Amino acid sequence: MAISAERQRLLTLRQQIHAANAAYYQGLATGYTDAEFDALLVELEQLEAAHPDWISPDSPTQGVGSDLTGRGFVAARHTLPMLSLGNTYSEEELRAFDRRLVRLLGGAVHGYVCELKIDGVALSLHYRNGELRQAITRGDGREGDDVTLNVRTIAAIPPWIAAAPAELEVRGEVYLPLAAFARMNQRRSAEGEEPLANPRNATAGTLKTLDPREVARRPLAFFAYEALDAGAAGATHHQTLARLAAYGFPVESHHARCADLDACIAYCRRWHDERRALDYLTDGVVVKVDDPHQRAAAGTTAKSPRWAIAFKFPPDRAVTKVERIEVQVGRTGKLTPVAHLTPVELAGTTVSRATLHNQDEIDRKGVRVGDRVEIEKAGEIIPQVVAVLDPDRPDRGKRFVIPSHCPACDGAVARDPDGVAHRCVNIHCPAQREAVILHFASRRAMDIAGLGPALVEQLLGAGLIHDYADLFTLAAQRAAVAALERMGERSTDNLLAAIEQAKQRPFARLLYALGIRFVGEKTAYLLAAALPSLDALASADETTLLAIPEVGPVIAESIRRFFADPANQALLDRLCQAGVRAEASAAAEVAVAQTLANLTFVLTGTLSRPRDEVACWIRARGGRTTAAVSKKTDYVVCGDAPGSKRDRAIALGVPLLSEAQLTALATPE
Numbered sequence: 001m002a003i004s005a006e007r008q009r010l011l012t013l014r015q016q017i018h019a020a021n022a023a024y025y026q027g028l029a030t031g032y033t034d035a036e037f038d039a040l041l042v043e044l045e046q047l048e049a050a051h052p053d054w055i056s057p058d059s060p061t062q063g064v065g066s067d068l069t070g071r072g073f074v075a076a077r078h079t080l081p082m083l084s085l086g087n088t089y090s091e092e093e094l095r096a097f098d099r100r101l102v103r104l105l106g107g108a109v110h111g112y113v114c115e116l117k118i119d120g121v122a123l124s125l126h127y128r129n130g131e132l133r134q135a136i137t138r139g140d141g142r143e144g145d146d147v148t149l150n151v152r153t154i155a156a157i158p159p160w161i162a163a164a165p166a167e168l169e170v171r172g173e174v175y176l177p178l179a180a181f182a183r184m185n186q187r188r189s190a191e192g193e194e195p196l197a198n199p200r201n202a203t204a205g206t207l208k209t210l211d212p213r214e215v216a217r218r219p220l221a222f223f224a225y226e227a228l229d230a231g232a233a234g235a236t237h238h239q240t241l242a243r244l245a246a247y248g249f250p251v252e253s254h255h256a257r258c259a260d261l262d263a264c265i266a267y268c269r270r271w272h273d274e275r276r277a278l279d280y281l282t283d284g285v286v287v288k289v290d291d292p293h294q295r296a297a298a299g300t301t302a303k304s305p306r307w308a309i310a311f312k313f314p315p316d317r318a319v320t321k322v323e324r325i326e327v328q329v330g331r332t333g334k335l336t337p338v339a340h341l342t343p344v345e346l347a348g349t350t351v352s353r354a355t356l357h358n359q360d361e362i363d364r365k366g367v368r369v370g371d372r373v374e375i376e377k378a379g380e381i382i383p384q385v386v387a388v389l390d391p392d393r394p395d396r397g398k399r400f401v402i403p404s405h406c407p408a409c410d411g412a413v414a415r416d417p418d419g420v421a422h423r424c425v426n427i428h429c430p431a432q433r434e435a436v437i438l439h440f441a442s443r444r445a446m447d448i449a450g451l452g453p454a455l456v457e458q459l460l461g462a463g464l465i466h467d468y469a470d471l472f473t474l475a476a477q478r479a480a481v482a483a484l485e486r487m488g489e490r491s492t493d494n495l496l497a498a499i500e501q502a503k504q505r506p507f508a509r510l511l512y513a514l515g516i517r518f519v520g521e522k523t524a525y526l527l528a529a530a531l532p533s534l535d536a537l538a539s540a541d542e543t544t545l546l547a548i549p550e551v552g553p554v555i556a557e558s559i560r561r562f563f564a565d566p567a568n569q570a571l572l573d574r575l576c577q578a579g580v581r582a583e584a585s586a587a588a589e590v591a592v593a594q595t596l597a598n599l600t601f602v603l604t605g606t607l608s609r610p611r612d613e614v615a616c617w618i619r620a621r622g623g624r625t626t627a628a629v630s631k632k633t634d635y636v637v638c639g640d641a642p643g644s645k646r647d648r649a650i651a652l653g654v655p656l657l658s659e660a661q662l663t664a665l666a667t668p669e
Ligand SMILES: [Zn+2]
Pocket: 329, 406, 407, 408, 409, 410, 411, 424, 425, 426, 429, 430, 431, 432
């Protein structure tokens, strides 16, 4: 049954209003003015008034848009079990799979379809009369979690399909593109948070989060790979994939029809290496019988279909030796043990270090100096030690224990009361000092171009600076700076000019730059809005701080401790004397966080505002817009009825964003 244009508009309006509501109740910008938002709501009400039978309990007009957070997940039963696939790890096992089928079918298989196996989270989507009604995770295969509300914020999953069958179930994989994953981890480490382990865990965690704001902020993507409806029963698998693409689902573009098993094996060999160029993780190839009659004849076992199998790529692993274990001290004083390895080639790069995370992780894996270890790396993931290969050898070294004194300053080390991290508690620790200065100068803080790790180390080593306030005295020591290794007249002038410019940064960026623990970019903006000067902040009591949005007891305590420290007070006095802007000014209020810096966007479809206006809004936040989609495009923003640019983005693996997701992306953390 075809879905009418009015009905399509209604569903699009509901998606836009749900997303804006979610943002609003989280204290975020909705991307709409009040008038624009009201206009959307009025349009929806008019459509529902004209079609009373279209009113449904989950429509935003029925007043349930506000309680999205805090709602648990309800278990939902799969209409057909979501079976898992049998795994094979060798070409010989693949051939055995083919021989088994030939025996079962009494003749050759009429061709296979090979698809890349996306390392994400399997999802089942139910459409009724063309509308997305329910999204369920795999769960135990019989029943999973109903994650419909979160899935409704994913732009790559269409809220409606034109000309779809009355009942349609689509299965596929939700995943997080590697570039987005890398950006998430950069942001987390800038704020002193643990990086996320891998994109699959980040995807699973996001889908199950009870905070739709988080879902909207992480640009989850989707590939469809199966349709379960009457239309699929008589179609070959590659016809089904083409139909899914025609419905508007992203379908992984590298799938191929293979005449026989030799062609499948050639496909597997080819993608073993070529997958590294993709923007998503694949852990193998799924080989499926193409002919629906042969599928039916082969049938399924209780656990998995007999007509499909997963060929798993061997993980990128290598064996090397732990030469020593060093402890690094981060900006927040966190001690991270790092294994220094005999350099080894792995997935196209030379690996010489692997993080050991913390004491618990070291104990769990039993890593000691001198051990032969297996290490693993995939995509953007930090190399990890998987296992110790010779734990029983004689004369093995001692168990590694994180030192009780900081390797940089010999200060006391304490374990976090509620965590696994060990921390140097000396706030004047030199190792923390270098990291603190680098954070102060970083692009989204004071943005001092040219002040990188090597230069900060030199400046500290030469005694030219001791903390970030000293940066503003460098102009008076110009000759000494110019005499440093790899510096010269020109780069010294550039550095001093960048430091001079940094004095005029908006107050919120100074607050972020100070490196107060738990004060990330977003908190800094909220603080600056409520208490627009250093004096106001320094004298704020706990009650005042707790009244600020998103500031809880932990952040309030951290702020108060920072300003109460006499050493910090002296530091701030010197910043003010140097002429650094220490209060919000009218000009600074207007300044917008450059949250989209270095990102390239393409806009398609009908947006809630004129396209020029959206482009201008993106530019004001440091981003760029271009007309055509290419490999260099970071995101394609899709409005209503998106055109061929959306298809091109899917083909190139460029992530899609809804307007609400764009707004979330642009909102400082
Ligand atoms: Zn220390």
